Amino acid sequence: MLASCALALGALCAASAAAAAGYPDRPIRLIVPTSPGSTADVVARVVAENLGKALAQPMIVENLAGAAGIPGTRQLVSAKPDGYTLGIVSSNHAINPSLYKSMPYDAVKDITPISVIGTTxxxxxxxxxxxxxxxxxxxxxxxxxxxxxxxxxxxxxxxxxxxxxxxxxxxxxxxxxxxxxxxxxxxxxxxxxxxxxxxxxxxxxxxxxxxxxxxxxxxSTPQRLAVLPDVPTLDEAGVKGYSYDAWISLIGPAGLPAGIVQTLQAATARTMQEPAVLKALSPQGFVAQGSSAEQASQTLAAEITKSQALVKAAGVAVE
Missing domain, CATH: 3.40.190.10 (Periplasmic binding protein-like II)
Structure with a gap:
């Protein structure tokens, strides 16, 4: 039995490595489920341009806006998990499961988190x-x-x-x-x-x-912002313990091979420290990250839990 498990694991790792060996060898589609000019779109376009350079393949941004990002993300989760269709999601992705009574996909099981690009x-x-x-x-x-x-x-x-x-x-x-x-x-x-x-x-x-x-x-953050150094945090202003910001993550459909995830995550981490990226985004108040895939999964889980409590407290629901 142990031998069979070892063989299966070895085959899985080999398949993942093989899938990533020549990846990527053609342009990558990046679905942004928000309208052009939105914060997520602006960030996505800067990241796509520079991440494409790191991967030596162009990343083509496609806006599929509407309904809190659900239609665009639905297309992403339906895509073949080969690394050539990726997506951007933001805080709404963690809010939607608590807000909508019916969802066309599972916000956790139907995606592969790759990296938290950063926070707003x-x-x-x-x-x-x-x-x-x-x-x-x-x-x-x-x-x-x-x-x-x-x-x-x-x-x-x-x-x-x-x-x-x-x-x-x-x-x-x-x-x-x-x-x-x-x-x-x-x-x-x-x-x-x-x-x-x-x-x-x-x-x-x-x-x-x-x-x-x-x-x-x-x-809204625990620390003051470099772009607004004279503006206090809510905690400093008397709302003790207040901390809330928006986040943006790079994801793929469920089943994305581990080797491809590793390739994308490593390239994203490098990209988010590129001077050109920081020059474009930091003056706007965006905080670059480029987290690990594991951290991206943990962030999503924590944000879903936090959103459940806030949506319940607000007493809102959308059909």
Missing amino acids: PLVVVVAENAPYKTMADLLKAAREQPGKINYGSSGTGSVLHLAGELLKSKAGVDMMHIPYKGGNALITDVMSGQVQVAFLATPSVLAQVQAGKLRALAV
Whole structure:
């Protein structure tokens, strides 16, 4: 029996090595399940250009947006596990299983995690002429006027929505949620004051904050951001233990051979430290990683667990 197991394992390893031996020898399709210009899309295009160089094959980005990334990811999980169709997923991938009553795929079993590309810190913003000069001002007003202050997000169940729900829970405040279909209109309405406050991805609002069109009250990460050194963390601003950001990972369909995963992960880790990549993404607040495949799996599991609690607390569900 032991001999049979050893033979089977050896055959599996040999097959994996053989699959990776000439890989890649043609262009790689990279599915991005968000719209062009989104944070995930911007990051994906920078990574695809440079990862393609590391692999000596072009990576062709294909946007398949809609429904919190589900249609695009569904195509990815249906692809042949040969390393020539890969995908980008973000925090929504971990949120969707708790948000949607029915999913066309299993968010864990139907994918192969390759690497966490990096994370996108969130920033709490208000209009530049808003009465809230600090996070303490906002929280004080929210406590004095329960349910009167509104906060916007890019959609029900989105990472921006759950960031707000986590704030409500940890700070003990009640604010009204206003969901948008995407972030651009939300940013415009925050600047005009129609929406009083919002969590937004740092790359999407950094220019407006630096230009003085939006006021940043706090950042969502445990440490301050190099691009916004004067903006306190939520923990520093009195919301003890607050930590929440968006993440972006490279994945393949389930069954991707270990040898190909190793090739892709190693190339991704190198790519995320390339000066050209850091120069393009770091000034926007993106934190490059290039984690191991094991760490990517652990991140996904932890994020699914965290999202389950936040979705339940928010009391939201989508058919």
